[in-house]
Amino acid sequence: MNTEALLAENVEEAEPLYVVHESPVHGRGVFARRLIPAGTRIIEYTGEIVDWEECCRRTEEKGGPIGHTFFFSLNNGMLIDGGTGGNEARYINHSCEPNCEAEEDDDDRVYICSLRDIEEGEELNYNYGLIYEARHTARVKKEFACYCGAPSCTGVMLAPKKRKSRSKAAAQAPASGG
Numbered sequence: 001m002n003t004e005a006l007l008a009e010n011v012e013e014a015e016p017l018y019v020v021h022e023s024p025v026h027g028r029g030v031f032a033r034r035l036i037p038a039g040t041r042i043i044e045y046t047g048e049i050v051d052w053e054e055c056c057r058r059t060e061e062k063g064g065p066i067g068h069t070f071f072f073s074l075n076n077g078m079l080i081d082g083g084t085g086g087n088e089a090r091y092i093n094h095s096c097e098p099n100c101e102a103e104e105d106d107d108d109r110v111y112i113c114s115l116r117d118i119e120e121g122e123e124l125n126y127n128y129g130l131i132y133e134a135r136h137t138a139r140v141k142k143e144f145a146c147y148c149g150a151p152s153c154t155g156v157m158l159a160p161k162k163r164k165s166r167s168k169a170a171a172q173a174p175a176s177g178g
């Protein structure tokens with residue numbers, strides 16, 4: 001055990017409220033390590049701040065917006081790329097009936113906060129409300145299919161129409177022929 005770990009042991013606040021492991025919903029997920037009361041700021045959504053142009057370039061580089069996106073759109077028009085220098089927040093899955101929500105601060109920082117009490121072991125999730133400007137074709141819907149299993153599940157992680165804030169963003173891959 002290193003010094004940092006020993007120090008962390010003595011600092012209650014240093015113990016994370018969450019743990020990352022395989023999710024039954026999609027890939028890896030983030031789970032409550034202990035009871036998280038409603039209204040708790042659980043984790044900041046961090047990553048490199050990029051503009052739309054850079055977001056599109058990175059998306060194209062990876063072959064398009066497939067299944068998952070780590071971009072989070074800010075009110076000021078910029079995006080957080082959780083895939084570059086981001087933390088565990090990028091593994092929090094989408095749900096149509098979420099137990100968390102994303103809150104943006106006045107200083108353009110985004111935090112994932114609990115909407116209700118969350119039991120130990122429960123998977124954390126929030127509604128991505130994914131912005132995708134291109135037509136929501138069957139193929140697009142399949143790419144962004146939702147498996148949250150909530151009774152009100154819409155089947156997709158996409159927002160029904162354009163939303164300005166507190167949303168993740170999926171850049172349209174240029175020259176996709178659509």
Ligand SMILES: [Zn+2]
Nearest residue numbers: 096146148153
């Ligand atoms: Zn769903």
